[in-house]
Amino acid sequence: MGGLMAIYRKELGDYFSSYRFVILFALIAMVSFITSYIAAISLRESIAQDAMRGRFLFLMLFSTEGARFSMIQFVAFFGPLIGLFLGFDAINRERAHGTLVKVVSQPIYRDAVINGKFLAGVTVIIVMIVAIVLVITGFGLTLLGVVPEVEEILRMAVYVVISIFYISFWLGVSILFSILFRSTATSALASVAAWILLSFVVFFGASAVANAVAPVDQRGGVDMEALMRNVRITENVSLFSPMVLYMNSTATIVDPSVKTTKSFILQGPWEQILSARFQNPLSLGQSLVVVIPYLISLVAITFICFAVSYTVFMVQEIRM
């Protein structure tokens, strides 16, 4: 344990005193500031026109698409970059500088190195996310004059936890690449490539795959069977993207009026009737029930990714 804490303390100190952290934080603070400001402005207009119902106004600060982007979408798209930037040179920089051998020749277990680095990265992620959410909260309080309800606070807390896992997954990915590749430039590039592949290619490519596997023939009228199969394949393929998992699992949490993550065409008749009839928001518990599969998958891939890094690091020759 001693070794783990020593590594953790050092890594944390390194992060907080690095330019990398300052730049990342400034960038994210700026974007979140802008998105929430625009969201607040448009929300204020809606309130003035009385188009809004009173509840969950506060959550909308995060989920309203002011100008193309809501805060939540922003985290879904670019949050991974935080994880990648924090971890892409975790191990190979120490290898290149000849400090790794020195550290592991101290009386510590080898896994203390990777555990300490991962935990320090996660801590930085937690600090960033919490800080940003708090900043937006304070901002919203002054701009909108609404005080969050208890449930809204709880929902935000759940959202923060999900986001931490999501970004930690990408931290795990980048640490894995920093173990696999000797050069920090290569691991940075590989991390970004993985991010683009899993976030965008899978996301946008899902419908292409579905069209190839289960084409919908529009000529002889609409074949509902084929259409449903197509949509189902699209959704299943896109689940390979952690971004989709994240968006699905936060969808009902941040917006209580969302009752399902299925697309309309895949909903059964009862589901369609129910969601048309009952406009009331879901309770937090029910929202969680809807997204729990995505949530578990997200947590699972985070752990799997870290486990792979861990294993590779433990069996690798220390001098490689």
Added chain:
Amino acid sequence: MTEAESIITTIGLTKRYGRQNAVDSLSFQVRDGEIFGFLGPNGAGKSTTLLMLLGLTRPTEGSALVCGLNPQRRAMEIKRMVGYLPENVGYYGDMDAVQTLEFIADLNGIARKEAGDKIRDVLELVGLGENGRKKVGAYSRGMKQRLGIAEVLIKDPKVLFLDEPTLGLDPDGAIRLIELVQSLNRERGITVLLSSHHLHQVQKISHRVGIMIRGKMMAEGTIDTLAREKFGLGDEKYTLEEIYMKYFQEE
């Protein structure tokens, strides 16, 4: 061979990378309290041997005992007693010497209070007392190597593994470093396993030497013994350099 107590013993230690033997059934001993000059050309397998002795690399065959412990099973205890200065060791350039040593002390589980005094002592000992607050990135190579010695001394080691500590040092720096090693051996009774290409310096301070070529220990013993073995019972004094070259050419 076993008149003095041996602190490192290897029996048939072998490390294969693919089909190549980096270390080839190596058997040698280092005795308690001596300076053992561990010689050989680059790539002879010296560093690999040291890694195996610390339990950082798993031997393909054979076994070793360090301070009576098996490195594969009890690496933690060994690493607590053995200070290892790797070849081409790196430093965190944005830390100063005191911060570096604090980190190392932390890794060794030394309490903060205790560490402060210790750090001052070892910095004084290696002659960096005045540069403790200078960033390591601005250190000269000689200063870095002396900081490396300070790092391994923090844990009060019984044994030191010094892998090419004089590499890239100017003659003055090398001599001062070697003298430092000698004084550590004399005053604190630390056993030293020293690998270096500065044969002249090694000859001055080593009690015994071992010559390793292509993964094999070609010779082991005092310099006089080796001279007698290679050159017969001559009166003339042979230097370590001559002996080394003789072994090297024969191989």
